Structure formats: structure tokens, C-alpha cells
Amino acid sequence: MAKIRGSVTINKQYCKGCELCVYECPQDSLKMSTKLNTKGYHFAFLAEDTCTGCINCALVCPDACITVYRGTKKNQLSTVKKTTNSSSKMALKAL
Amino acid sequence: MYNMVDVYISERILTPDKSMDKVWERPDLLIDVPNHYCPGCSHSVVHRLLMEVVEELDIMERTIGIAPVGCSVLAYDYLNVDMQEAAHGRATACASGIKRVFPDKIVFTYQGDGDLAAIGTSETIHTVNRGENIVMVFINNGIYGMTGGQMAPTTLEGAKTSTCPEGRNLDLMGHPIKIADMIALLDGAYYVTRQAVHNSKTVRKTKKALLKAFQYQIDGKGGTSFVEIVSNCPSGWKMTPLEANDWLAKNMFEYYPLGNIKIPQKEE
Amino acid sequence: MGQKRLMKGNEALAEAAIRAGVQGFFGYPITPQSELLEYMSKELPDRGGTFVQAESEIASINMVYGAAGAGARVMTSTSSPGFSLMQEGISYLACTEIPCVIVNVMRGGPGLGTIQPSQGDYFQAVKGGGHGDYQLIVLAPNSVQEMANFAFLGFDLADTYRVPVLILADGALGQMMESIEFPDYVVKEHLTDKSEWATTGRINGREQHILTSLHLQPEEMEMTNKILQRKYREIEAKEVRYETLFTDDADLLIVAYGLSSRVSHKALELARKEGLKVGLLRPQTLYPFPSTVLNNLAEKVKKILVVEMSAGQMVEDVQLAVEGKIPVEFYGRMGGMIPQPDDILDKLRKMNESTLNV
Known part of the structure; x- marks a missing residue:
């Protein structure tokens, strides 16, 4: 696993699928979902563990829907399981 | 706010570890609603930057913004500061009125190219010429977005719009106007700069420019601060957001080069 | 009451406006109202106000919009052709319910017309003038004394009802000299306190104030109109003079x-x-x-x-x-x-x- 230092949450309901963040990400961590949000847009999501928390994606995001986190020590990304949507309070808050 | 259960189905969405620190989030002053701008539109990036600047300089309690007529006519729905909506082209006149009677207020205008460089040219020039101590934010995307993509005063030669479907013909339609360069010639202009927000590098620069512009106003420096932002209009240009930013970088910067046009003399 | 003075109508109106606490004057030269502008440029800055000579009547009225929207008592003055230029701004002022005083010292028209007195702007003044359903309170002085009196009254009415008030004079009233006395006038604080709606910056973190005349939903726009019309009915009932x-x-x-x-x-x-x-x-x-x-x-x-x-x-x-x-x-x-x-x-x-x- 790559050296992990950062992470993002993306408010998928605010995302309009412009893909600017995906293009801007130097680590290729973001991808566009195959699913649609309630407005009918494919939304971006953090798909790879390579994020460094550089905030480039958040800077270009026209919809200000990206929140960026950075770890100071050894951080491990957790995966939200489809059944436990409350496993990450932070993620919920951002959504 | 939303029912988000449906998201987590098969795609593996990574989320932050609890030990991580939040290093960037939406500014509090950007009202927490989805905006009406088209996907990829530069307007919303600049809105966010403005609110970041107002927050960082802690001037919310005395900031008054003026919204124009154009796509950003509803700017006050997103910018959580006191705002007035001006008649088309007259934002700088409104700003002048406020700033003259209440010099302690921080006043900014937010205008597009049609508003600032066509119908409001007179107000633009004379506001700067009087050296009104305000910040003018100018979104230059070379098109009338809100009315459906007509030719703007800043539309580039050959660019196709709904009112120049064969492309802008300079002989018939005049030349794209470099309004920032024009007003930089006026003695009332204190700080004139041209920036962009099409990638993270330019966004950072634009933020710095806006911070400077507002700081000059706070310091009561003599003159108008003018920040032009070369912007995209994916819908008006009939491109995807990525294509639009690409086109912008390849075509707009040649005619509207980025960088400072006029900076305060002691900083030169 | 003060002592008697011999003054031009334009000057008397300007002096009265200053005594009424006008904080800003924005205007553009046009005969036969220029003395008003000149008087303001000479007197207002020394007496706590701001004078700006705008680049056009369009700019003047929008400066009024901005400053009045931020809570100040402000005014502009013009003559007929300039009044035509102001119509768009006046429509915005009326819809946004921003109080201010506008003076039209009428001259002969149509077109560039003459510089002699006329009353040809009655329709424009009374029937709206700009676009949309709105009314101004229109005061018609007939003496230099009333030019002054109506300046005080105009500001009070504007602030009471949150409407633009028009003082409709003519070139003769503006230019003629008569002896006048300025009434004792005290600015009523409840009228000049506009903290409920003015865009002053979000002082103490209060809710955002927005002044706009854009209501994209027709239901909302109709409601705005109904509120205006209700106000006009009240004005019709109470303010006939x-x-x-x-x-x-x-x-x-x-x-x-x-x-x-x-x-x-x-x-x-x-x-x-x-x-x-x-x-x-x-x-x-x-x-x-x-x-x-x-x-x-x-x-x-x-x-x-x-x-x-x-x-x-x-x-x-x-x-x-x-x-x-x-x-x-x-x-x-x-x-x-x-x-x-x-x-x-x-x-x-x-x-x-x-x-x-x-």
C-alpha cells in the first residue's frame, strides 16, 4: 500500500460531475461514480488510497463539496461498508 | 440532510480515518446550498474564494457586496454577506454610493463581461477614474451565459456564439475589449490584475490577488482594486468543463494574458 | 423658525435637504437644476455629508440606490431629460423599497427640449415612468418656501413608507428667488433607523440582508407587487395634500x-x-x-x-x-x-x- 497521508469526503449531492477534481488530482485518487445523485449527475469519489491531502481537488471544485483531511501519523483509511453508514461520523457530517 | 444510504453499494468509497485532521472545507460564509451554476462553472469557484477571503480577513460585519445582472445575479443566495442587487451594469455606481457615504464599509462588486464591459462601461471607467476605494471582481468568460450564449464584448475573434454563429468577425462586430488594460491607464486604478481559476495553481493565485485587493481597501489605499478572472462557460461554449478549461488555457490567455497589469508603485 | 432669507428655489431645496440630515447627494449638471448641485457641492461636505458629481444621471440614481440601501438619507436632483435616464433606477428603488428623495426641476420637452419651465413630465412622474407597477409619492411645490418644506416632508415620507419620493418642481420654481424661513426640524430617529433591512454589513453576525428586485418565481413576484400595492393604498388614504x-x-x-x-x-x-x-x-x-x-x-x-x-x-x-x-x-x-x-x-x-x- 502506498504511503497514505490524506483523504477526502465528497458531498455527492452537491457534486455536479464536472470531473475537474478528477483531472486535477496529481495522485489519480478520484474517480467518477457510475451511479447518479438525486440531481442526475455522476459524482466524484475517492477510489484510491493514494491521496496526499494536497487540496488541489477542493480548490478547483466549483461546488465546494470536497472536504480534505490529512494525517499526521500512520493513518489507515477505512472503508465504509454498505450496511454501516454510521461507521464514520465525519463522512456523514460531510454528506 | 439527504438520504445517503443508497450510495454505498458496490463502489468502494474511501473515507478518512478518525485520526486525520480536517485541512480544508467549504467556507462557512458560503451558504450551505447547492448552487445553480452549470457543472464546472468558474463563477462558483470565485464565489467560494470571495467568502474565504472575507472569512480570513474577518470583515463580514462590514462587508457589502453588489450582485450584477447576469449568471451571478443570484450571488446573494450563496454569499452570506449583506448584498444589493444592482441594475444591469450599475454595480459600481451602487458601490460608489455606499463607499462614499460609509467609508468604513468594505464594498465589492461582482460583475460579468456584459455587465462590466458593455452596458456598464461608463460606470466602470468613471468609478475607477474617481479612484473609489472598492474591490471590483470581473468575471470574463467571453459570452453572455444567462441569456443563452450571445456574443459578449470580450468574445474572442472567430468564437461562435448565438449572435455571431459564424464566429466573431472583427470588421463587423468590433474587437474583444481588454477592459482591465484600459482601466489600468486611469490614475484612479490602484491594483489591476488578471487571474484565472481553471486549475489549482491559478485558484491559489487568484485567492492571493483577492486577498491583496481587499487588504488594500481595508488599509484605505488610494484607488480601486480590480481583479479580472478569465473564466469558462462550458454551457455557453458548448463544451464539457474539461474541454472548456482546456480551450480557455489555449485561446483566452493569448489575448488576455494572466498577471498583474498595475500594482502599487512601492511594490514594483 | 429661523430668520427670513432670500433664496433661489433650487438653493432653498438644497439647504432644506441638508437640514433634513441628507448624508449623500449624487447628481449631474443639467439646466435648470444645476444650482441645487452647486449648492450641495459647496455646503454638504462641510456639514457632514458627501457630494459626488456622477458621470451621468444613470450613475447618480444608482449611487442613490447603493447609499440609501446601506441606510443613508440620500438624494439626487435632475431635470427632465435626466429624469428619463433615471427611470430604470427608480423602478429598482421602488421594487426594493429603498427610501430616497429625487428632485425633477422640469423643463420643456420632448427630446432635448428647452431649458424653460414645463410640466410635461406629469405622466412620467405620476404614472410610474419606469417599468412595472409602482408609484412614487409626488410632491408638487409652488413656491420657494414649499421647495424647502417639501424637502423635509419628502425625506420623512420616504422613510415612513420606504418609497422613493419625487419633488416635481419646474424651471421657474428652481430659478425664482423668494424670501423663505426654514422651519425647525428635528430628525426623527425612528425614521432614520434602518437597521431592520439596510445592507450595512452583518453587524454582530446578524442575518444577511439582501436588497433585490429579482423574484424569479411569479408567485413571489406577485406577492412583492401585492405588498407594494397595499402600501400605495395606505399612502392614498393618509397622505393626500x-x-x-x-x-x-x-x-x-x-x-x-x-x-x-x-x-x-x-x-x-x-x-x-x-x-x-x-x-x-x-x-x-x-x-x-x-x-x-x-x-x-x-x-x-x-x-x-x-x-x-x-x-x-x-x-x-x-x-x-x-x-x-x-x-x-x-x-x-x-x-x-x-x-x-x-x-x-x-x-x-x-x-x-x-x-x-x-
């Missing part, structure tokens, strides 16, 4: 405002000497118009003569008010010409003869 002369025994009633009411007054005196029973009704507010008063007077008098310095504009409101009960005739001069008392007297004589013949 007029003056009557010799109406108790009158057979013939002259209706005239502004300068033409002064000429009509002279004609009335001449007519009375000849034994003609003539009265005069002078609306001081053109909106709200004294329609009820006129309707009641139409029960008593036999005929009405409307005298204007126009092709006949207020005469339509008089006709509406009397509801066809009695004949309404008109005498007017246009393009900067002033009606003469003798001409009005001739008209009165003819009307009187035909009345006797009936």
Missing part, C-alpha cells in the same frame, strides 16, 4: 399645480374682480391625487378648468376623479411657454358664459 382657495361659493373651479397654480391664482383674482365665482384647487401631492376632494367639489361647482404647462396630462386624472359629473376643460401651454393670467381669464369668461346659457 392639497390647498383650496375660494371653493365655498365657486361656480368654476381651476385645478392647477406648481407654477401654473400661481398663474391661475392671479387669473382667479382678476376673475373675482369681474364677479366670476372662481375657486382653485391645488394638489400638493400629485400622487396620491386628491381625487375624493375633487369628486366632492364636482357636486358643488359647475365646471372645472385644468391649467397645465403641458398638452394636458393631469387633466386625465381630474376627469377620472369627477366621474363625468361636470364638464372638465383644459388650458395649457407647452414646450417651455407659461400660461398668462389673461388667457386663463378669457377661458374662464367663455366657460362662465356657456354655463349661464345652460
